[in-house]
Amino acid sequence: MTDLLIVSNGNAEDLIGATLCKHLDGLSLAALPLVGAGRRYEGRVGEILGPRCEMPSGGFPFNSLENLIADLRAGLVSEALGQMRAAQVARRQLRGVAVVGDAFALLVGCLASDWGRLPLFHLQPLISHHYWAGRSLWDRLKQINQFPVEDYIFCERWMHRFVQAVYVRDRLSQERAHQLGMHKARFVGSMALDTLTAPERDLSELLDGRPVLALLPGSRDDRRFSLPIMLQSASLLPQMQALVAWAADFSDLPLAEGWQLEVVDEQTALARHGPHKVWLLRGAFSAILHLSQLAVGTAGFANEQAAAMGIPLVAFATTGPQYIRPFALRQSRLLGKALCLVEADAGIIAQAVGRYMLDPLAREEARQEGLERSGPGGALPVIAEEIGATLARQLQGSST
Numbered sequence: 273m274t275d276l277l278i279v280s281n282g283n284a285e286d287l288i289g290a291t292l293c294k295h296l297d298g299l300s301l302a303a304l305p306l307v308g309a310g311r312r313y314e315g316r317v318g319e320i321l322g323p324r325c326e327m328p329s330g331g332f333p334f335n336s337l338e339n340l341i342a343d344l345r346a347g348l349v350s351e352a353l354g355q356m357r358a359a360q361v362a363r364r365q366l367r368g369v370a371v372v373g374d375a376f377a378l379l380v381g382c383l384a385s386d387w388g389r390l391p392l393f394h395l396q397p398l399i400s401h402h403y404w405a406g407r408s409l410w411d412r413l414k415q416i417n418q419f420p421v422e423d424y425i426f427c428e429r430w431m432h433r434f435v436q437a438v439y440v441r442d443r444l445s446q447e448r449a450h451q452l453g454m455h456k457a458r459f460v461g462s463m464a465l466d467t468l469t470a471p472e473r474d475l476s477e478l479l480d481g482r483p484v485l486a487l488l489p490g491s492r493d494d495r496r497f498s499l500p501i502m503l504q505s506a507s508l509l510p511q512m513q514a515l516v517a518w519a520a521d522f523s524d525l526p527l528a529e530g531w532q533l534e535v536v537d538e539q540t541a542l543a544r545h546g547p548h549k550v551w552l553l554r555g556a557f558s559a560i561l562h563l564s565q566l567a568v569g570t571a572g573f574a575n576e577q578a579a580a581m582g583i584p585l586v587a588f589a590t591t592g593p594q595y596i597r598p599f600a601l602r603q604s605r606l607l608g609k610a611l612c613l614v615e616a617d618a619g620i621i622a623q624a625v626g627r628y629m630l631d632p633l634a635r636e637e638a639r640q641e642g643l644e645r646s647g648p649g650g651a652l653p654v655i656a657e658e659i660g661a662t663l664a665r666q667l668q669g670s671s672t
Contacts, residue, residue, distance in 0.1 A: 274318065275299040275663055277366050279359070279381045281306035281373035283491060284464075284573035288397055288652070289372045290316050291467045295656030299663070302362070304384070306355055306377055321362055323354040329593045339593050352376070359384035366390055368663050370655075374398055375428040378435075388434030391662045395439045395655065397463045399424060401448035402606045402645060422602065424452055432456060436662060439463075439655055442647055461651030464573065465580045468649075471559035473539075475515070478551050479563070482513040485625065486564035486578065487550070490571030491519035494590040497616075498570040500528035501588070504618035505568065507548040509625055515560045516543075516552040517574070525552070566628055566635075568621060570595040575603060579610040579642035580649075584635055586624045588616040610642035 276299055280289040286305055290312040293301055303313040304321045313320050328346055329339035359380045368391040371381035378394055385392040403422040429452055432438055438457040440446050441464075449457035487502045489495035499516070506514035518525075522541045527533060531545040533552075541552040553560065557574065561567075561581055568586045569575040572594060575585055585607070589597040604613040612628075614620050628635050 273300070274302045274362075274366050276368045276370055276659065277302045277304060277321075277359075277362055277384055278313075278317070279304045279306065279369065279371045279373070279377050279384060280310075281377040281380075283308065283312075284467075285372040285377070285397065286310055286312040287467045287573065288395060288463050289313065289370070292370065292372070292395075292652050292656055293317060295653050296660065299660065302366075304355065304358060304362070304380065306352075306373070306380065322358045323351050325351045327351070355380055356383055363390065367666060368659065369393070370395065370659060372397065375425055375431070378428055378431050382431055382434055385434065388436075391436050391659075391666060392434055393437050393439070393655070393659055393662075394432065394435045395463065396424075396445075396457075397441050399445060400441050400606050401444040402442070402608070403602055404448075424449060424454060429454055437655075437658060439651060442645060459647065460654045462580055462646045462649050463651045464576050464646060465649030466652040468561070468577055468581070469558045471562050472556050473559050475553070475556065475559050475563060478515075480513055482511060483565045483629070484560070484563045485509065485512040485514045486560050486567035486569075486583065487514050487516040488567055488569035488571045488574045488578065489516065489518070490569070490574060490595060492594045494570050494592065494595045495520070496526045497590040498588070498595070499526050500531075501616055501618050501621065502568055503528040503531055503543060503545070503550055505621040505625070506550050507545055508618060508622035510548075511629065512566070512625070514550045515556075515563070516550060517557040517560050518552045518554050521554075522552070566625055568625065570600075572599070572603070575611065576607070576646070579607045580646035582639040582643045584628050584638035584642070585611040586621055586628075587611055587613050588621060589613075590616070606645070608641045608645060610638050610645065612638075 278289040280286050293316040301317040302319040303317045308326050309324045310320050328342035360383050363384050363386050369381045369385040370393045371377050372395040432454055440457050440459050443459050446457055446459040489498045522535050531543050534542045539554045543550045564583055567578045567583050570590050589600040604611050612624050614624050
């Protein structure tokens with residue numbers, strides 16, 4: 273018998289689910305990742321269920337029509353049906369279910385919990401009412417495909433009748449949920465902040481005394497477009513030391529023209545162009561953020577984590593599959609002054625970073641906006657405690 277199945281549908285959602293596992297001491301755990309292989313759960317749970325397929329869009333089929341067509345051709349429908357079957361089979365051996373994600377993830381969680389007959393918890397880290405605030409109805413209709421990630425759609429609200437508790441991403445979203453009759457929804461802290469570990473390694477020997485600029489090209493194929501531009505912009509900012517948080521290996525790394533790569537070890541590489549040097553570091557995301565004064569990012573969750581730490585961001589849209597212009601615009605609404613969205617041009621990016629460096633007031637406004645929109649950390653320990661208490665009461669009730 274498995275105490276808790278964690279269903280999650282995305283890279284950030286997997287990270288939240290895997291971090292939640294660390295707070296669920298003494299429980300037997302399983303995971304059902306709905307996007308990709310769910311490698312973040314390896315070593316954290318007893319079993320990883322499901323087809324575990326990689327889709328071309330990387331989990332963003334509704335970002336664009338091209339993404340959706342590519343995923344459909346790759347078997348998106350059959351994969352989704354396989355995941356639902358896996359949930360139905362698993363429920364015979366479960367005591368509870370926690371869902372991290374959107375309405376589809378919640379549907380799979382409802383199947384796994386036998387429509388709420390088992391305790392079902394919903395962690396909703398995607399939707400924020402900041403996406404909607406101040407926008408006209410016409411603006412919303414122009415991006416109707418984004419509705420499910422911007423507001424609580426009807427089917428999600430309907431499924432909440434089967435849920436024990438709903439945890440939302442910020443205070444404004446809790447207010448919106450209550451307006452829609454979702455009275456189980458609560459904001460208990462920032463899940464994004466909770467996933468940030470202590471610095472993974474000591475980078476002091478790589479630092480030269482200049483302010484640190486974090487370059488966050490992301491973990492998806494957007495990085496092939498964004499990294500060369502980021503390197504070019506770094507060469508225009510000699511007053512700052514750029515560090516790249518790199519998520520892949522160094523074997524197929526896209527460099528800007530004229531740049532050379534020197535691989536030091538599996539975790540460290542150095543990109544050079546004339547007098548300019550930029551370190552690329554694997555397994556050092558938190559270490560880089562803890563050192564950085566500013567960041568340039570084309571990542572989803574990583575950008576949000578940086579903003580939650582009070583680091584002002586400069587961002588630009590890529591050719592996809594994730595950080596395309598509609599996605600970037602949506603994130604700029606989410607983060608407000610914490611993110612400055614500019615064109616994908618090295619000179620323009622460097623100018624935006626330079627303005628932050630020269631304007632302490634703008635930098636402080638961006639920092640405060642990031643902190644306020646994220647809120648304090650501490651959500652996952654609270655959620656884990658409530659899940660554990662519910663399962664303990666369930667077990668106590670069944671024994672009497």
